[in-house]
Amino acid sequence: MKFSKKLKKKIEDGSFREMWREAKWMFVYIRRYRLIVLIHILLGVLGTAMSLLSSLAMRQLIDVVTGFQTGGIWTAAAYMGGMLLGSAVMQSAASRIAAIINIRVQNGIQAEMYDRMLRTDWQSLKAFRSGDLINRLNSDVGTVANGVTGFLPSFVSGTVQFLGSLIIILCYDPVMALIALVGAPIYVLSSRALVRKMREYNKRMKDIGSQVMSFHEDSFRNIGTIKAFGIMDGFDTRMKQMQDTYRTAMLEYNLFSVIAGLVMSVIGLLISAGCFGWGVYRLWTHAISYGTMTMFLQLTNMLRSAFSTLIGLVPTAISITTSAGRLMAVVELPEEPFARETADIPDDFSIKLRNVSFSYNDGDKVLEHVEFDAHPGDMIALTGASGEGKTTIVRIILGLVRPDEGEAVLTGGDEELTLSAATRRAFAYVPQGNTVFAGTIADNMRMVKPDAADDEIMTALRLACADSFVSKLPDGINSRIGEVGGGLSEGQAQRIAVARALLQKAPVLILDEATSALDEDTERRMLENIRTEGGVKTCIMITHRSATAAMCSRRYELDGTALRLFEREGTT
Template sequence: MEFIKKVIKKIKDGTIKEMYHEAKWIYSYIRNYKMVVIFYIVLGIVGTFMSLAGSIASKYLIDAVTGYDSGRIGLIISVIISMGLGNVAISAVLSRISTKINVKVGNEIRADIYDKIINTDWESMSSYRSGDLLNRLSGDTSTVAGSVIGWIPSLITKSVQFVAILSVILYYDPTMAVLALISAPVTLLVSKVLMKRMRKFNKDIRIISSEMMSFNQETFSNLQSIKAFNLVNVFSNRLRDVQKKYTDVNLDYNRFSIYTSSFMSVVGMVVSYSCFGWGVYRLWTGHITYGTMTLFLQLSGSLSGAFSALIGLVPSAIAATTAAGRIMEIVELPRENMKDEDLVDRIAVTCDDSGLAVEIDNLNFKYADSEKVVLENANIIANPGEIVALVGPSGEGKTTTMRILLGLLNIDEGRSIIKSNDDLECDISASTRRLMAYVPQEKTMFSGTIAENMRMVKEDASDGEIIEALTAACAYDFVSKLPEGINSKIGERGNGFSEGQNQRLSIARALLRNSPILLLDEATSALDVATERRVLRNIMSLNTNKTCIVTTHRPSVLNMCDRVYKISQTQVTEVTTEEVEQMVVDF
């Protein structure tokens, strides 16, 4: 009754309920392979009975050679060899099935989680470090995938093995069965007490593993800056601090495991010696044969081993459900806000010639994790054929405005809309992103060739179209001088090209996309003034109805803009022509 009360308490405090919820999530992937898993379980059960049959056959072989039944030695040996070969074959098949399922389920979960991560609300996801996400996508997913074969089928096959062995021992000697099960209540008690601690250790280890991966990923992404600021020793020392935390957590778990495993080993020794002593006594008194004695020794060890294996599934279940919980934490984040997709499709079809207008109307915004208001009653208009600039001090809301226009952020109050020439309009969201091309200040080129990077936004683009976009972005002058031209390699994050070259390549890619709305977020900051102005002229000459919105710290191109808005201290104000001219003079 006391045990039942404690179980009920654990259910109420959420521990078992949480594990059940996580296990149910794992099952959602298992059911896609249920027929293969069932076949795996059946083979495992067959292997269990073949192994048991081999043990019983060994008993009769020993009895035969000791004179009890010497007439069937050949048949018994044949059975033993057949059972052994059968077990080898089954083990090989099980190994193949296990690998196939692990790989397939692992890939399916990773692909599913990957898709969900990249479609998750940007603001919700931004609080997670990329290394942590990678650890969840790789390590946690591998643990969950391994549990499909390593946990649930093992629970069934080991249970069958336990019951079968116990039945055979009971048939020959009930007392031996009782002795073999001495460890059962002790093992259950230890597992019940330690389950919560195991779960905590699993969480701590996965958290510190994510921290380690995040640190390494961040280091390698910023290696140039680390070297430039002579921070190599600083980061080397930080690594050792993270490693110390990693070591402490793992050693704590190791100490915990040693104590529990040593205790259970002692219990196992007591059971083994008890069974051996009882078997010797029964043999001495003439109640059993040498063959039966051998069978008892084999099966008592197997029974204890099967029970220990069942209990041993508890840590693997905890590891799997803990990993599932970490994955679910990411998967259950809110999805991106996709509004009016059918309406966006209609606008996309009809806007080619006339272009699209962008309007922000009485917009208020603050980030979810902050009380600070970023934009208050903001109003911005950008019409087809216009270049509209956003200026102002750093950190005052220019990039935030760009994120709102891209549908990455959800606004608190007001409206941000796109309007077509035939009076169709829709709220800006993730679905309107298809109508825009975006170029940020930082490097956004991917590893591969220049042409492959360009074709990411237009798969069927011809070499001529790529060259035309590169020319408009003032990039073809250096691309044409490369040994392989547009088929030249680009390193990760644009490695191998200067900041200015990366920006021009990014602008070329945006132009090739040929969206009616172009957003340039400090995208020309690394260009000289003459090149910057030439790029902007080329952009507008390619499509006179393109709507171009730029953020900039340099007022040198402001006199090319149709309108200029200043963002400062949460307010957005339109700048007059005289103020623009004064900005240019002051600069």
């Protein structure tokens, strides 16, 4: 009755239920790699079996040497040596196979998680900081991969060693087996408190680790700004505060682990002393031989080691399932609609927003009853105060977010397609800020067209007014640039980003303040190139410059949540 009540409390506590849900999620990967996991298990079991048999061989050898038993001494020695050598070989083979399958499983899970993150609903994923996502993609995936490849083999091998040792001892001396099992109820009864406490600490440590990684990433990405404002001391102070938080949590966890480990060790030593004392008594009364006594000592140690291994799998399981839970939190985010589909785009099409209203997850209205049209041949300016929602309109066009009300569609001929991830290839987009990646200029350009020839790249750079400075670099388009365009000015980085968009040769080009760092003359020449040679049918520009807006055939102005259209006759 007491046991059933305890079990019920554990279930109601929620820890085991949550761990079971996370374990089931991991089991999908265990099933996927079941063959190699099974080979790992078999090698571990064979190694354990040979270790157990070596204890019987040792007993025989000692009894032959001491005259308690007749037989060939060399035969007994060869048998024992063979078992020990076989055990070592099996364990080495299992270790090698574990390394091979671990990296395979880790790469597989990591690639799958990365793909999932890329295709997750944009607004849902924004709830996570990038450093946290990186931590989950690396640290948590590594922990789960270790669990998939190592937990089950360790559990099976530990169980075989425990049961094998116990059965052999039972066959020779049931009393000693009973003494060896005295600690088991204590371990089991303390499991609830241990599991709950370890899970709390484990989750806390992983969350703090993610916060530290996010802080580091933000610091290094904005290191120029930190230096420019002279706020290095402030960031040093924040770093030390985070370190203090981590140290406090780590030392609390360590103290808990040390005390729990000490209690378990004392219990184990008392049990070992009891087994040793009983063995000495049995030897003194001539009830057992020296060989049997030696075997008892070895098997008792193996029994205790196996039990410690199985108990040690509890914190391992907690760490694994905690990491699995953190990955599930991302996996369970909704995937953006049509993320894995590609729509057939009409040759000529228009973009239409009809009575569109939108608000982000925080509930504030950004757009209300917006009407917007863009047709082939249009060069459209989107203007308005900063933060009003111009970029939100672009996100709706790109299918990154979806209207709360109204329709956002692409129309061509008799076709009408809802704007989504499936229609995204119809657009080339240059967002705000620096979007140049580390690598060569050619690498950056070929992201949108992997088979682009050098001549095509130079043509796109020319249209974006970037060829003049790129040709002066030591290695031209093969010159390396750092993270976020390190080594380039803001204007140069913007021109490379525009050139990359033009290389994509999409029908619609969207520039979100993509020329803000250019002087007016360079901007004018670039836009003229785009209009006359860029191969772009429609261009939509977010701008704050009146001269830029004046070059466009139509202008929309966002005022609060309302969008107003200003028609123009021709361009200047």
